[in-house]
Amino acid sequence: MTALIELDHVSRAFATPAGAITAVDAVSLALGRGEAMCLVGESGCGKTTTGRLLTGLLRPTGGRLLYEGKDVWLTKGADLARFRRAVQLVHQDPYASLNPTRTVFQTLSAPLYRHKKANSSRQALAAVTELLKRVDLTPPENFVTKYPHQLSGGQRQRVAIARALTVDPKVIVADEAVSMVDVSIRISLLNLLLALAKEFGVTIVLITHDLAVARYFARRGRIGVMYLGRMVELADTEALVTDPAHPYSAALIAAIPEADPDITRSKTRVELRSAEIPSLLSLPPGCTFHPRCPLSEAGLCDVKIPELLAIPGAREVACHVAVRERTGARAAVTA
Amino acid sequence: MTTAILARPTLGQRLAGPWHASVEFLRLLSRRPVGLAGFIGIVFFLLLAFVAPLFVPFQNDPSLVDIYQTPSAAHPLGTDFQGKDVLNQIVFGGRDILTVAILAALVSTVIAITFGSIAAIIGGRIDTTILAITDVVLTLPKLVLLIAVAAILRPTSFVFLAVILGLIQWSSLLRQIRAQVLSLKERDYVEAARSLDLGLIHIVFREILPTMRSYIAIHFIFATTDAMYAQVFIVFLGLVPVSGSNWGIMLYFAQGQGALFFRDSIWYILSPILAITLVQLSLVSFASALEDIFNPRLRGSA
Numbered sequence: 001m002t003a004l005i006e007l008d009h010v011s012r013a014f015a016t017p018a019g020a021i022t023a024v025d026a027v028s029l030a031l032g033r034g035e036a037m038c039l040v041g042e043s044g045c046g047k048t049t050t051g052r053l054l055t056g057l058l059r060p061t062g063g064r065l066l067y068e069g070k071d072v073w074l075t076k077g078a079d080l081a082r083f084r085r086a087v088q089l090v091h092q093d094p095y096a097s098l099n100p101t102r103t104v105f106q107t108l109s110a111p112l113y114r115h116k117k118a119n120s121s122r123q124a125l126a127a128v129t130e131l132l133k134r135v136d137l138t139p140p141e142n143f144v145t146k147y148p149h150q151l152s153g154g155q156r157q158r159v160a161i162a163r164a165l166t167v168d169p170k171v172i173v174a175d176e177a178v179s180m181v182d183v184s185i186r187i188s189l190l191n192l193l194l195a196l197a198k199e200f201g202v203t204i205v206l207i208t209h210d211l212a213v214a215r216y217f218a219r220r221g222r223i224g225v226m227y228l229g230r231m232v233e234l235a236d237t238e239a240l241v242t243d244p245a246h247p248y249s250a251a252l253i254a255a256i257p258e259a260d261p262d263i264t265r266s267k268t269r270v271e272l273r274s275a276e277i278p279s280l281l282s283l284p285p286g287c288t289f290h291p292r293c294p295l296s297e298a299g300l301c302d303v304k305i306p307e308l309l310a311i312p313g314a315r316e317v318a319c320h321v322a323v324r325e326r327t328g329a330r331a332a333v334t335a
Numbered sequence: 336m337t338t339a340i341l342a343r344p345t346l347g348q349r350l351a352g353p354w355h356a357s358v359e360f361l362r363l364l365s366r367r368p369v370g371l372a373g374f375i376g377i378v379f380f381l382l383l384a385f386v387a388p389l390f391v392p393f394q395n396d397p398s399l400v401d402i403y404q405t406p407s408a409a410h411p412l413g414t415d416f417q418g419k420d421v422l423n424q425i426v427f428g429g430r431d432i433l434t435v436a437i438l439a440a441l442v443s444t445v446i447a448i449t450f451g452s453i454a455a456i457i458g459g460r461i462d463t464t465i466l467a468i469t470d471v472v473l474t475l476p477k478l479v480l481l482i483a484v485a486a487i488l489r490p491t492s493f494v495f496l497a498v499i500l501g502l503i504q505w506s507s508l509l510r511q512i513r514a515q516v517l518s519l520k521e522r523d524y525v526e527a528a529r530s531l532d533l534g535l536i537h538i539v540f541r542e543i544l545p546t547m548r549s550y551i552a553i554h555f556i557f558a559t560t561d562a563m564y565a566q567v568f569i570v571f572l573g574l575v576p577v578s579g580s581n582w583g584i585m586l587y588f589a590q591g592q593g594a595l596f597f598r599d600s601i602w603y604i605l606s607p608i609l610a611i612t613l614v615q616l617s618l619v620s621f622a623s624a625l626e627d628i629f630n631p632r633l634r635g636s637a
Contacts, residue, residue: 055530084532097523100543101631110541111531147631160527166532 002156003030004203005054005087005171010063012049021280023049025229026063028308036194038214038237040252041226044280047207050226051173054205056088072316073213085115088164092176094156098148101305104159111166112119115244131162135192155183161192171203172196178206178213190217202300211256215241225249228280231308235315245317245326270294287320295321337476363628370624376617380610384429393405394423415585418591421606428581429610432563435497439562442501443508444555450505451512456520466513472506485574496575500562508554515550519543537585547627554620560615567611568632582607 024046031037039047045181052058053065056072065072067083075083090099098107108131109124111117118124125144132140135158146158157177164172174193174299178186194217196202206217214223218237225233225240225248233246244250250271258264272292278284284291290301297320306318364371401418404410412421454465481503490496519525520543528538544551569575570583571590583605594600627633 057526057530081532084530087530089530091523091527093523097527099524099542099546101548102541106541110528110533110537114531114533114537149632163527163531184419 003066004033004068006030006066007050007054008064008066010050010053010060010065012046012053012058013061016281019283022229022283023280024053024060027226027229027231028063029054029224029231029234031203031205033170033203034197036197036204036206036218036221038218038221038223039205039207039226040209040211040214040223041188042209042277044228044277045226046229047209047226048175051175051205051207052088054171055087055173056083057089059145068183084169086169087171087173088167088169090157090160090164090172090174090177093180094153094160095180096149097160098156098163100148102127102147103144104146104148105152105276106223107159108132108163109168111163115167131165134165135159135162136188137162154181154189157181157189158192161189161196165196169202171205173205173207174284175207176209179208179210186213187216210254215256220304225252228283230288230318231316232289232319233315233317234308235313235317239313239315243313245313245315245322246319247295247322287318289319295319297321343403343417344611360628363633364624367624367627369620370627373617373620373622373624376613377621379383380429380433380614380617383426384433387426388430389425391423393427394420403594403597403603405599406602412606413599414596415603416588416600421603422583424580424585425582425606425610428585429492429614430605431581432566432583432611433614435493435500436563438494438497439500439504439566440555440558442498443504443558443562444551445552446501446505447508447512448544448551451509452543454509455513455516456535456539458581462513469506469509472503473510475503477503478565478568481569482572482574485569490575496566497562500565503565504558504561508558511554512547512551515547516543519546539540549626552625553622556618556625563611563615583612592593 006331007027007029009026009028010024011022011026011334013020013022027046027050029050039050040178041047049058053060056065058190059073059180064117067086070079072080072083105125105128108128109118109121112124118127128144129140132138132143137143137155137158143151143155143159148159151159157180161172161177172193177193178189190206190213193206195202197204206214208214208217215237221237222234223237224231225246227248227302233240233244233249235245235249240249241253244253247270254267254270258267273294273296274292278288278291284302286300286302286304287293287296287306290296293301296302300320304320306320306323308316308318309323310316311323313326317323317326364374396419398414398418401410401414402416402505404418406413406416409423410420412425414505415421415424450465450469454462454502481500484499484503487498488495488499490499498556519537525538528542533541567583567586570581571586573587586604589600589604
């Protein structure tokens with residue numbers, strides 16, 4: 001299977017007054033059609049930057065972004081426009097992602113007119129009605145003349161998703177798209193996104209800091225765990241949740257609270273050596289996780305940056321120790 | 336509801352749109368008494384300056400027996416040094432002043448919006464160049480420059496004067512528009528418009544500028560007041576050829592003829608001052624209500 005969209009060792013550095021920081025460091029990720037995957041990680045780990053790199057809104061400072069096998073940043077004109085439309089971003093904050101001065105109809109019809117999907121107001125209204133139904137805003141005629149401030153957070157997020165759908169995207173990157181809506185409507189939004197993946201073959205990347213959300217959303221897909229700009233583990237959701245290979249993933253999984261307090265209490269917590277997240281301005285050498293890692297080995301982890309390597313069990317992991325233990329001693333001696 | 340949006344509007348519906356908008360405008364305005372008063376003042380002066388002259392005969396004949404009369408039934412605001420009716424001059428003197436002020440504000444606002452948004456959106460060298468020019472213009476002493484320009488060019492037509500005033504005024508508004516656009520273009524909905532490939536024109540005119548409507552309108556009003564002062568100022572100084580009648584020329588003559596020094600002529604010199612002040616006051620108080628009128632949250636909630 002060839003990937004629909006692929007990040008190939010993509011990096012992105014930002015210049016800040018305090019010095020350059022590498023928000024995303026050589027992240028590779030390949031996504032197929034209709035895949036629903038999740039990127040998780042704590043704040044500042046570069047997951048949002050990765051999302052913006054995926055949508056082509058941010059130019060990578062290293063590596064390539066491939067869409068249908070072509071390097072997006074080398075394409076021009078019509079090809080680039082096609083890519084832009086094919087990959088859409090749904091923002092975290094539904095209060096900021098809709099223009100307050102435009103009605104739902106205006107917001108949704110503008111791309112339809114622009115891309116010749118509608119030539120008359122009759123066609124536009126029919127298409128907008130269809131879109132609103134698809135995102136479960138029914139009855140649609142109640143919503144077309146509304147301004148964003150007249151909608152609830154969940155409804156706005158649905159409008160934002162509908163707006164992304166106006167251009168028939170192949171990939172939707174949902175950046176914390178459910179984090180700012182009420183918990184009670186999260187599931188329905190997640191189901192809506194999953195339905196898009198299933199019925200229309202849209203590839204969906206959900207970026208979240210909430211592993212519980214990730215576990216639900218990507219239950220038939222993969223989860224990528226990011227830490228300080230690097231992908232530390234990329235695995236099938238079931239495998240990751242039941243048996244995380246990277247110590248950082250293990251710590252995250254162990255920290256998910258369970259509904260049953262007995263289970264929570266009986267869980268073995270992963271003891272980190274430090275709760276401090278290193279500053280992006282002065283990253284530790286070697287594996288960036290080693291100052292906190294319970295498995296850290298002096299002379300190995302603090303010297304050599306681990307590569308993201310495939311190991312048995314449908315997963316890739318960037319950890320010297322985990323790779324050695326799971327593949328036998330053979331792989332690790334390369335140091 | 337659905338059909339209401341779909342159907343081709345009939346003449347009645349076409350008229351209903353602006354009618355609704357006007358009703359809505361007045362409804363929002365009525366919540367702000369100060370703004371409403373300002374609006375009434377503006378309407379009054381527009382009628383006075385543009386409509387009243389059509390119904391009132393222009394009196395331009397000096398009458399030596401009526402010099403410097405105090406207000407009376409025949410001359411509600413008294414008479415001037417030539418015995419001409421002051422009220423009549425106020426009525427005929429508003430049109431030029433208001434036309435020039437509005438025209439000048441229009442010129443400066445259009446310049447500021449166009450180049451301010453170009454600078455903010457394109458950035459790079461174009462931004463630097465536009466900003467450098469703006470900063471130079473910003474540091475020029477406006478009134479001195481105006482005097483110099485007026486003295487050299489001798490603007491004979493009022494349109495010409497308006498353009499000069501507009502060309503001098505745009506700089507501070509441009510900087511503010513640029514700053515606003517710089518912050519607005521980072522908004523999520525602008526980013527969404529970019530990734531939907533809606534085009535630069537759409538992004539500027541449909542996404543960014545509408546959210547600045549109240550801002551632009553308020554600045555337009557303040558530009559009008561500035562242009563009015565500047566214009567009266569240079570007319571008063573006699574820097575433009577004195578002809579016709581406007582409030583500035585009245586002041587020029589009132590001062591030149593020493594109207595300040597006679598008790599009975601106080602109405603002659605006060606009338607144009609009062610007219611100018613009231614127009615300015617109306618504009619400024621109306622501007623204070625605009626924020627509400629343009630806020631989509633307050634619209635259509637009745």
